[in-house]
Amino acid sequence: MNKSSNLETEPLFLSACWCKPTSRTPVWIMRQAGRYLPEYRKIRSQVDFLTLTKTPELAAEVTLQPVRRFGIDAAILFSDIMTPVEGMGVKMEFNPGPVVTNPLRTASQIDALRIPDLNENAPFVAEAIKIIQKELPVSVPLIGFAGAPFTLFCYLVEGQGSKTFSQAKSFLFAEPQLSRMILEKLTDVMIEYLRGQAQAGAQALMIFDSWAGLLADEDYKAFAYPSVCRIIKSLGHLDIPLIYFPNQGATLLETVKDSGADVVGIDWRTSLSVARHVLGSDVAVQGNLDPMALFSSKEDLGSRIDNVLREGGPGPGHIFNLGHGIDKNTDPDRVAFLVERVRESSQKDLY
Amino acid sequence: MNKSSNLETEPLFLSACWCKPTSRTPVWIMRQAGRYLPEYRKIRSQVDFLTLTKTPELAAEVTLQPVRRFGIDAAILFSDIMTPVEGMGVKMEFNPGPVVTNPLRTASQIDALRIPDLNENAPFVAEAIKIIQKELPVSVPLIGFAGAPFTLFCYLVEGQGSKTFSQAKSFLFAEPQLSRMILEKLTDVMIEYLRGQAQAGAQALMIFDSWAGLLADEDYKAFAYPSVCRIIKSLGHLDIPLIYFPNQGATLLETVKDSGADVVGIDWRTSLSVARHVLGSDVAVQGNLDPMALFSSKEDLGSRIDNVLREGGPGPGHIFNLGHGIDKNTDPDRVAFLVERVRESSQKDLY
Numbered sequence: 011m012n013k014s015s016n017l018e019t020e021p022l023f024l025s026a027c028w029c030k031p032t033s034r035t036p037v038w039i040m041r042q043a044g045r046y047l048p049e050y051r052k053i054r055s056q057v058d059f060l061t062l063t064k065t066p067e068l069a070a071e072v073t074l075q076p077v078r079r080f081g082i083d084a085a086i087l088f089s090d091i092m093t094p095v096e097g098m099g100v101k102m103e104f105n106p107g108p109v110v111t112n113p114l115r116t117a118s119q120i121d122a123l124r125i126p127d128l129n130e131n132a133p134f135v136a137e138a139i140k141i142i143q144k145e146l147p148v149s150v151p152l153i154g155f156a157g158a159p160f161t162l163f164c165y166l167v168e169g170q171g172s173k174t175f176s177q178a179k180s181f182l183f184a185e186p187q188l189s190r191m192i193l194e195k196l197t198d199v200m201i202e203y204l205r206g207q208a209q210a211g212a213q214a215l216m217i218f219d220s221w222a223g224l225l226a227d228e229d230y231k232a233f234a235y236p237s238v239c240r241i242i243k244s245l246g247h248l249d250i251p252l253i254y255f256p257n258q259g260a261t262l263l264e265t266v267k268d269s270g271a272d273v274v275g276i277d278w279r280t281s282l283s284v285a286r287h288v289l290g291s292d293v294a295v296q297g298n299l300d301p302m303a304l305f306s307s308k309e310d311l312g313s314r315i316d317n318v319l320r321e322g323g324p325g326p327g328h329i330f331n332l333g334h335g336i337d338k339n340t341d342p343d344r345v346a347f348l349v350e351r352v353r354e355s356s357q358k359d360l361y
Numbered sequence: 362m363n364k365s366s367n368l369e370t371e372p373l374f375l376s377a378c379w380c381k382p383t384s385r386t387p388v389w390i391m392r393q394a395g396r397y398l399p400e401y402r403k404i405r406s407q408v409d410f411l412t413l414t415k416t417p418e419l420a421a422e423v424t425l426q427p428v429r430r431f432g433i434d435a436a437i438l439f440s441d442i443m444t445p446v447e448g449m450g451v452k453m454e455f456n457p458g459p460v461v462t463n464p465l466r467t468a469s470q471i472d473a474l475r476i477p478d479l480n481e482n483a484p485f486v487a488e489a490i491k492i493i494q495k496e497l498p499v500s501v502p503l504i505g506f507a508g509a510p511f512t513l514f515c516y517l518v519e520g521q522g523s524k525t526f527s528q529a530k531s532f533l534f535a536e537p538q539l540s541r542m543i544l545e546k547l548t549d550v551m552i553e554y555l556r557g558q559a560q561a562g563a564q565a566l567m568i569f570d571s572w573a574g575l576l577a578d579e580d581y582k583a584f585a586y587p588s589v590c591r592i593i594k595s596l597g598h599l600d601i602p603l604i605y606f607p608n609q610g611a612t613l614l615e616t617v618k619d620s621g622a623d624v625v626g627i628d629w630r631t632s633l634s635v636a637r638h639v640l641g642s643d644v645a646v647q648g649n650l651d652p653m654a655l656f657s658s659k660e661d662l663g664s665r666i667d668n669v670l671r672e673g674g675p676g677p678g679h680i681f682n683l684g685h686g687i688d689k690n691t692d693p694d695r696v697a698f699l700v701e702r703v704r705e706s707s708q709k710d711l712y
Contacts, residue, residue: 173524176688180656223609226629226651226684228668258574260611261630278577279612300577305531317579333577337527
């Protein structure tokens with residue numbers, strides 16, 4: 011961990027990731043570049059989703075939109091967790107979620123998966139990062155990201171999004187060896203993909219394990235966790251914060267605490283005080299307002315925000331965020347209210 | 362609680378519900394009457410789902426199928442949690458999941474909801490129970506059930522099943538007073554509906570809160586939990602076991618322990634030892650093998666079953682079940698293996 015930077019000049023977000031004291035709690039919002047913003051919808055009305063992710067100027071533009079509108083404390087690259095999977099040789103469409111033309115099921119399909127580096131895999135991602143970094147204020151770090159191998163495995167084997175991912179899970183249990191082969195290849199590719207993002211200029215890296223919560227702890231330990239640990243270990247030398255988000259991971263935190271992640275994202279089900287107690291004071295937490303709370307009255311929303319700040323503190327190492335991606339029907343004015351409230355309240359004595 | 366029955370003659374399932382010692386661990390399976398059984402599919406090929414739930418002879422027949430095939434320790438009425446909602450005046454179709462023609466959104470829609478008793482609401486349910494009880498061995502109790510008010514609220518406001526129930530949740534947060542009105546009416550109806558099932562012959566009652574896990578504990582306490590407590594309190598005088606299943610409720614158990622439920626259903630994410638520790642020795646637990654574990658090799662499946670038994674004990678008060686409904690692609694032979702394994706292993710010293 012890099013704890014040597016100067017407190018005066020280091021961006022708030024990075025200081026909080028390193029569990030260093032900050033003048034207030036930094037805030038950003040999962041899926042902050044997205045459909046709830048009219049300026050995003052305007053661009054999306056002209057290009058489809060895949061084109062948007064693969065056109066560096068446009069991806070950079072939508073990445074910057076919430077920074078301009080809200081003066082938020084971190085930017086996150088606009089992309090999709092499935093982006094680096096295409097370069098492995100997997101054919102997909104977005105309809106509107108990712109649909110895999112030939113879901114992975116056989117050893118020969120798995121053998122055929124390629125392990126490209128970022129430049130071969132998704133050169134447009136490195137280009138987008140460079141454009142973003144030219145425009146981004148120095149106080150606002152850029153987060154790069156990837157899907158966790160188990161979460162990508164779920165999509166690649168199921169073939170599409172699902173409530174239960176029953177195809178993917180039955181494959182996992184019926185074919186543990188083949189499953190491990192897929193997970194290992196995905197791990198190799200995500201290490202290269204994340205490393206490439208850091209080399210292009212990403213100042214923090216986040217691993218989204220959206221479907222970690224499908225697994226009991228015992229199966230998480232057997233299948234999902236080892237690849238997360240390997241990614242974190244392989245990227246430790248980069249000296250930038252590594253954030254891991256085990257979605258719906260309430261029952262996995264005892265395991266996750268040893269992952270080596272600098273920051274753990276917490277969904278809204280687990281209170282931040284419980285998470286901090288389990289994870290210890292060396293690990294920062296990121297979260298965790300229920301995204302649907304943005305539909306409450308401002309009075310309710312304000313007190314919910316203060317509650318999250320109270321649970322996340324006292325003491326350093328809390329990055330305010332939602333507990334899941336923002337809903338597409340959210341009023342952007344509520345987000346402006348949220349950002350302002352976090353700023354104000356986190357400078358008060360809430361205890 | 363009725364703890365006076367004779368240990369010699371009381372069915373294993375009921376003894377375990379009352380936390381009394383049993384010669385082995387009783388076992389039944391959520392959604393045990395369903396599409397994974399060829400004899401069920403044969404009947405469903407002739408009638409649609411709604412007709413099946415509303416025709417007492419057919420509902421009784423499919424309820425009895427898994428009892429005959431597996432010699433399982435409890436039967437559960439074949440029905441749907443949405444069944445009693447139609448009698449409130451809500452129009453629906455099954456397509457294949459429940460779709461509400463006019464999702465609830467306004468005060469006048471809510472005012473118009475009726476509160477029928479079971480005989481007015483779903484007389485076919487009482488009839489089915491009576492037919493089942495004539496055929497069921499005395500050692501196999503029949504479980505009646507209802508959806509928890511919050512879970513029904515989710516369907517009624519969203520209008521259909523959903524991964525996130527974002528319409529229902531945004532309504533909950535935006536309109537807490539209207540939401541409470543809906544929840545209160547649903548509570549009134551479910552009390553009558555469950556009472557009617559007990560009067561017709563159900564020997565235990567289960568409340569399915571399939572979507573409890575959508576809520577943080579604070580919102581669960583404000584919206585979902587009060588109706589569950591009111592149902593349990595209203596039915597306590599019946600002196601039959603009341604089972605509450607807060608699906609994905611890992612972060613809610615500290616609250617649930619005071620609900621008054623005799624048995625708490627646990628999904629596969631929370632280990633039974635943790636659940637028992639939180640709930641205390643007076644509350645039985647029901648669960649919690651991951652349904653997808655039935656796709657493992659028999660060797661793996663056997664050791665997973667033994668693990669669940671180990672976590673559920675030692676000491677009385679464990680009913681073996683899956684941690685969620687069985688998947689429709691499950692091999693019935695694996696279920697036979699499971700039932701046999703639970704019987705054998707639970708009579709051995711696993712510790």
